[in-house]
Amino acid sequence: MIFTTLRLGAGLLAALISAGAAQAYELPSINLGLTGFVDGAPPPAGPGLYWMSYVQPYQASHFKDAKGQDLPLPNSDISVTPWVNQFVYQSDARWLGGKLGGMLLLPSLLSASLDDGAGGTILGQTQTGMGDPVLGAFLQWDPVMGAQGPVFAHRVELDLTLPWGSYDKSKGLTPGAHATSVEAYWSGTWWVKPEWTVSSRVFYLWNGVNGDPSPTRFASSGITEAHSFQAGQAVHMNLATDYAITPQLRLGLAAYWLQQTTDTKVNGQSLADTQERVIGYGPGVMYSFSADDHLSLNYYTETGARNRTEGERATLRFIHHFR
Incomplete structure (x- = not known):
């Protein structure tokens, strides 16, 4: 699980409420388009310690409601640049036929802005700093081999997000979610030809309870004081094909x-029309300097958003194997 977006805080939610939006925009940071080419294959340099560094600038000027319509927030813009460092250890130890591994992910927010043309009085102020760390364990299976080389490889992983990142309930945008999350994924790569691969990574996300929201965060739904809220569960997927x-x-x-599957809960009660959705697509390139060092760049344009922003993002990813 890799963080690529940021939870929107109380100030921005107040603006969305006044604009007639449902109480949405609540999902925590998740992996949207950070992983792609040959994703399900084992590390090309073999077992050992890997460092993966990601920078993913994101910009959006569309804030969508539950029907996919633009909210009446003219000249508004959100811009963030997360930086994520991930340390992955692939072992030679086997269980259920796969090789065991583990990872530590440390996200941070380098820059953030909410431009509303009013000095932040509508959308609120932003907060940078460290995000919520993630611990994960995985099983990576060796490729199934054919006459011309590998045919299929896959991996499963279970991740735990810890609510230790920077969080300020008064901010319009904050790097931490102030809630525990659990996410599982399956990733697979198919070699259509030795030069042509198709990869997918499918996630299921469960979110815990944030016990310290802004008390007035959900006032438009008739909730006079919010003591807690819980973002809904979600399914999301990354897809890629390369030659x-x-x-x-x-x-x-x-x-x-991305498709949220259950509504947000406030004080234990579900709120209707809070499920988020978005699709992103675009070109990518990957260059391997050696078996130990790889650099990739992707660009995504979003469409079909519901209850969240719709914009563009670039993903720059560097992978290094420590010998």
């Missing part, structure tokens, strides 16, 4: 899809 132009260079397309 190896040379042994070092891959070009392709990537996409992501």
Whole structure:
């Protein structure tokens, strides 16, 4: 699980409420388009310690309601630049036929702005700093081999997000969710040809309770004082296909899809019309300097958003294997 978006806080929610939006925009940061090409395959350099660094600038000027319509917030804009560092250890130890591994993910927010043309009085102020760390354990299976090389490889992982990041309930945008999350995913890669792969990563997300929201955060729903809220569960997916132009260079397309499956709960009660949705798609490139070092770049345009922002994001990812 890799954080790529940020929870919107009390100030922004107040603006959305006044604009007629449902009480949404509540999902925590999740992996939208950070992983892509050859995602289900084992590390090319073999077992050991890997460092993965991600920068993913995101910008949006559309704030969508439950029907996908733009909210009446003219000249509004959100811009964030998260930086994520992930440390992954792939072992040689086996269980159920796969190799055991673990990871630590440390997200942070380098910059953030909410431009409302009024000095932040409508959308609220922003907060930068460390996000919520994530601990994970995984099983990576070796590729199934065919006459021309690998045919299929896959991995499963279970992640725990700890509510230790920076959080201020009065801010319009904050890097921490102030709630525990549990997420599981399955990732697979198919080799259509030795040079052509198709990959997917499918997630299921469960969110815990935030016990310290702004008391007036959900006032428009008739809740005079919010003591707690719980973002809904969600399914999301990354998809990618690439072609190896040379042994070092891959070009392709990537996409992501998010669908919240249950409504947000406030003080233990579900709120209708709070489920989020979005689709993103765009081109990508990956260059392998060696088996130990890889650099990828993707660009996504979003569409079909419900109860969340709709914009564009770029993803720059560097992978290094420590020998």
